[in-house]
Every structure is written in C-alpha cells, then in structure tokens.
Amino acid sequence: MPGQCVIGLQWGDEAKGKLVDLLTEGKDLVVRYQGGANAGHTVVIGDDVYKLHHIPSGIINEGVLNLITPGVVINPPTILEEMDMLLPRGIDVTERLKLSQRAHVVMPWHVLEDKMWNQLVSGEDNIGTTLRGIGPCYADKVGRSFAIRLGDLIQPSFPDRVRKIVEVKRKVLSAVSGGASDLPDAESIIEQFSAYADRLRPMIADTNHILQNAVEQDKKILFEGAQGSLLDIDHGTFPFVTSSNASGTGISTGSGVPGNWIGNIIGVCKTYATRVGGGPFPTEQENETGQHIREMGNEFGTTTGRPRRCGWFDAVAVRYTARLSGVSSIALTMVDVLSQLKEIEVCVGYKLDGKDIDYFPGNIDELRRVEPVYKSFPGWQQDVTEARTLDDLPTAAVSYAHEIEKLVGRPIEFLSVGPDRAQTIHVPDGVTLEDYLSKRPA
Numbered sequence: 001m002p003g004q005c006v007i008g009l010q011w012g013d014e015a016k017g018k019l020v021d022l023l024t025e026g027k028d029l030v031v032r033y034q035g036g037a038n039a040g041h042t043v044v045i046g047d048d049v050y051k052l053h054h055i056p057s058g059i060i061n062e063g064v065l066n067l068i069t070p071g072v073v074i075n076p077p078t079i080l081e082e083m084d085m086l087l088p089r090g091i092d093v094t095e096r097l098k099l100s101q102r103a104h105v106v107m108p109w110h111v112l113e114d115k116m117w118n119q120l121v122s123g124e125d126n127i128g129t130t131l132r133g134i135g136p137c138y139a140d141k142v143g144r145s146f147a148i149r150l151g152d153l154i155q156p157s158f159p160d161r162v163r164k165i166v167e168v169k170r171k172v173l174s175a176v177s178g179g180a181s182d183l184p185d186a187e188s189i190i191e192q193f194s195a196y197a198d199r200l201r202p203m204i205a206d207t208n209h210i211l212q213n214a215v216e217q218d219k220k221i222l223f224e225g226a227q228g229s230l231l232d233i234d235h236g237t238f239p240f241v242t243s244s245n246a247s248g249t250g251i252s253t254g255s256g257v258p259g260n261w262i263g264n265i266i267g268v269c270k271t272y273a274t275r276v277g278g279g280p281f282p283t284e285q286e287n288e289t290g291q292h293i294r295e296m297g298n299e300f301g302t303t304t305g306r307p308r309r310c311g312w313f314d315a316v317a318v319r320y321t322a323r324l325s326g327v328s329s330i331a332l333t334m335v336d337v338l339s340q341l342k343e344i345e346v347c348v349g350y351k352l353d354g355k356d357i358d359y360f361p362g363n364i365d366e367l368r369r370v371e372p373v374y375k376s377f378p379g380w381q382q383d384v385t386e387a388r389t390l391d392d393l394p395t396a397a398v399s400y401a402h403e404i405e406k407l408v409g410r411p412i413e414f415l416s417v418g419p420d421r422a423q424t425i426h427v428p429d430g431v432t433l434e435d436y437l438s439k440r441p442a
Contacts (some may be wrong), residue, residue: 003221006331007248008228009321011237011275013301014268015333015416017043018059020224022421023266028219029065030058031211033254033273034107034135035226035280036073039131042149042419048089049375053083056224059096061365063158064149067207070102071244071254072324074150076196099200100207101151107193109138109169116177138243153197159190161367173426181252212218212297215261230237234320237367240279248325267327270334271344271400274308276301280367283347297337312345312374315407316389320360322410331414332401335393336423341379348407349373377403385418388424390436393417398440 001221004023008014021043024030032044036054043050043057056066083093110133118131140147146165149246152158157294166186173183214221229247230236236246244250252259272293273280284290288353293299299308322330324387338344350357361367382396387393393415412433415425427433 003215003223003257003263005218005225005248005251005262005266006248007225007265007325007327009230009265009267009269009318009325009327009330010137010228010273012226012228012246012279012313013271013274013276013299014228014341015042015419016225016268016415017057017299018054018333018419018421018424019266019331019414020222021060022424024058024061024064026220027058027061027064027222029060029067029211029214029221030056030065031069031207031221031223031255032056032072033069033223034246035242036132036134036251037075037078038134038242040133041420050086051308052082053075054078055086055093058222058224059091059093060086061394064096065210066097067210067253067255068097068099068103068313069207071250072100073104073106073134073244074099075132075143076153076193076200078326080196080199093342093422094202097203097285098205098207098210099150099203100421101149101204102206102208104141105148105150105153105193106137107132107148107165107184108189109133109166110134110140111167111174111186112150112182115171117427120176127133127263135243141375153193154201154204157198158194160223162186162190163194179344211257215257221257223255225251225256229267229325230317231343232324235324237364238278240277247321248327264328265326266329266331267318267322267325267410268331268333270297271313271315271332271404272297272316272334273311273314273337274299274307275311275434276306280364280440281309281311282317282350282367282370282372283314283345284309284313289341292340295440296340297334312372313404314347314372315404316347316350316358317360317377318404319408322408327410328411329413330405330408331416332404332412335397335401335414335415336383336385336417339380339382339384339399344379344405345379346377347372348375384424387417387425388422390415390427390431390433391440392426395437395440395442398433398437402437405433 113136163186170183227246231242232247293310380396
C-alpha cells in the first residue's frame with residue numbers, strides 16, 4: 001500500500017499545502033484528485049512564499065512527478081498563470097506536471113453561470129461560491145451533454161463541439177438574465193482555448209495509466225486533498241459545500257486508484273475553526289475572540305481574499321470527519337495563533353432542541369439549531385514559533401493537543417507552530433502525547 005494522503009478535516013484552509021510540501025520528500029508522485037481553482041494552498045520556505053490554486057503543492061520539489069487527475073475540474077488560464085509564476089523561480093512545470101485527459105474543463109460560460117446564479121440567490125440561502133465556475137462545470141460533468149474534457153481541446157472536433165454548446169448556453173443565459181450583453185462567443189472561445197491547448201499539450205496524459213503503473217511498481221505516492229471534509233458534496237454541510245468529494249471518500253473516485261492501495265491518511269485541522277462563505281458554523285465567535293483569531297492567524301482566503309469566519313475548535317465535527325475519511329493520524333496546525341489567549345474553549349458536544357447529542361447532524365436545519373457544549377482549557381501565553389520539539393512547547397500547549405486527540409479519537413503526529421516548513425514538530429514514532437506528558441517534569 002504505497003499511497004499516503006493529506007485530508008482537511010474542517011471547512012478547508014487547514015494549512016494542508018505546508019504538510020504536503022513536507023511529506024513530498026522521498027515521494028515519487030504527488031496527486032491532486034478533486035476540486036478546482038477554488039482551492040488555495042500556501043507553501044512557505046524561508047523567505048519564499050508560493051501560493052498555488054491548481055498545481056499540486058509538490059511541484060516545488062525537484063524530481064517529483066505531479067499529477068492532476070480526472071476528479072479535478074481544470075481552468076487552463078489559472079494553470080498557465082501559475083506556470084508563468086513558477087518559471088522565473090527556477091521551476092519548469094512542464095517537466096514535473098501531467099494533466100489528465102479525462103479532467104473536465106471550466107469554460108467561460110461556467111463562470112457566467114456561476115455569477116448569474118449567485119446574483120439570483122440572496123441571504124442565508126447564498127452558498128458563497130468563489131465565482132470561478134467550479135459548480136457549473138461539475139454540473140455539466142454530471143449532465144454530460146455539455147461537458148468538455150481536457151483531452152477534447154486537442155481533438156479536431158473541438159471547434160464544432162464548442163459552437164453547439166454555446167448555441168444552447170446563450171439561449172439559457174439570455175433567458176435567465178434577461179438578455180445580458182456578456183454572452184459567450186463561440187469563435188473567441190475556440191481561439192482562446194486552442195491557444196491554451198497548444199501550451200498544455202505536452203502535459204496532457206492518461207494519468208490513470210501512470211498511476212496504475214506506479215502502484216504496481218511500488219512507487220511512493222502522496223495524494224493532496226483540496227478544501228475540507230465538511231465541504232464534501234455528499235457528506236458535508238450541504239448545500240453549503242463544494243462540488244466534489246473533499247473528504248477521504250473522494251480519493252479513489254477522483255484519482256482512479258483503488259482504496260486498498262492507500263495505506264495512510266493524515267487529517268489536518270487547526271487548533272480552532274474557520275469557514276468562508278455561508279452555512280452553519282456552530283462554534284463561530286462573532287466577537288473580539290473571533291476577530292483576535294482572524295488577525296493572529298491572518299485568516300483571509302488565499303483564493304478570494306475574503307475574511308474567514310472564526311471560532312473555537314469543534315471536536316464533534318472533527319471526530320465525524322476523521323472517521324468519515326479513515327484518518328490514521330492528525331496534523332494540528334496554528335498552535336501559535338492561540339498563544340496570547342488566557343483561556344481556550346473547545347466544543348465537546350451539542351444540544352439539539354434541548355437534548356444532548358454526540359453526533360454531527362446531517363440536516364442543515366438541525367445543524368443551525370445545535371448549541372455547542374464547551375469545555376475550557378488554560379492557554380499557554382507564550383510564543384511558540386521557535387519550538388522545534390515537544391520539549392520546546394509549553395506544557396499547556398501539549399496538554400491542549402492531547403485533549404484534542406482524545407476527543408477526536410486519533411493520535412496527533414504533527415504540530416505546526418508557524419507557516420514555514422521548518423516550524424513543524426513531528427511527534428516521534430512510538431511516542432504518545434499521554435506518555436510524554438506523564439514523564440515530563442512539572
């Protein structure tokens with residue numbers, strides 16, 4: 001079982017990119033298997049900051065093949081922009097990246113549809129998309145009739161296919177929007193995307209074949225999840241979710257690698273919780289605490305720049321996603337962000353209509369009604385950004401991490417105390433936080 005996967009356990013933005021970058025060392029392949037350019041991963045190496053939306057975080061490591069597989073919806077201009085950003089920094093993406101011919105393409109009409117539907121839905125029913133056409137592209141993928149896959153861009157039939165689709169899309173968009181002037185133009189789209197195809201052609205490949213060979217050759221593979229498990233289209237806080245399976249359930253369907261070939265799944269979560277856009281958020285703190293966390297954690301979207309909603313750690317939600325995704329261990333990030341707080345709250349249960357429950361409701365109306373039950377823990381009030389081992393951390397910080405692993409039911413393997421790859425503490429193999437704390441001097 002050569003596969004290892006990094007999965008977000010909250011609503012995304014858990015600092016997965018940093019962990020993927022760390023774990024890429026010694027790997028042969030890094031695989032992005034779901035989502036689109038609505039994801040934002042940041043990797044910090046010393047003074048170098050890499051902000052990636054589409055290209056896998058493993059691209060920074062020389063000698064590693066990066067794959068974007070069929071479960072991803074591809075926005076060609078975004079990939080090309082990232083390629084052009086990386087090239088002056090010494091990273092030739094064409095040598096390190098392969099794109100699945102089966103991956104679906106975000107077309108200009110998808111972006112128009114996204115904006116149109118967003119304008120028509122207001123208030124608490126607005127799901128707060130990134131307006132990048134991701135949802136409409138996935139909708140066409142499932143609908144099949146109007147879908148375009150990456151491999152189609154380099155086929156002789158591509159122009160005729162675009163013309164037929166645009167004819168229908170113009171009618172729909174015009175009818176719904178009342179005759180908007182910015183309707184898609186088939187000929188300009190053909191010209192634009194044919195130019196994209198010329199640049200992407202060397203990277204378009206059958207990633208299923210590449211991965212199946214890699215597994216049989218016992219290559220070391222790292223799968224990079226995007227967004228977070230609570231945004232999973234089937235198992236998240238529907239309808240306030242993304243359009244793909246962002247939990248561990250999506251690894252196989254998105255990549256084409258059977259689940260029994262994946263031996264280790266690391267779940268990433270913050271010491272607190274954040275969310276972007278609409279939807280229920282039981283532990284949200286719309287007060288000074290939430291603002292403090294936002295400022296200390298620089299909680300603004302990598303993709304959108306929008307301020308993230310902030311709140312306390314929700315152990316009920318993370319226990320649910322850890323079980324859903326088959327997580328083996330946890331990477332706990334943003335330990336440094338809570339350093340100034342005297343007291344830290346953790347949601348350890350819910351009350352629904354006055355009754356105690358120990359599960360994460362699947363119905364959105366019920367989730368809106370839950371009241372979090374909190375347990376308080378002492379803060380550490382000490383700068384931890386220079387910590388590199390457990391011994392460097394305050395006892396209160398290690399104790400907090402231990403409480404989280406008990407509540408979630410999975411051991412903590414990594415603790416992150418800052419954005420740089422060096423600001424990561426690996427819990428030594430064979431060491432548990434419980435044993436470590438029992439032997440640590442008072």
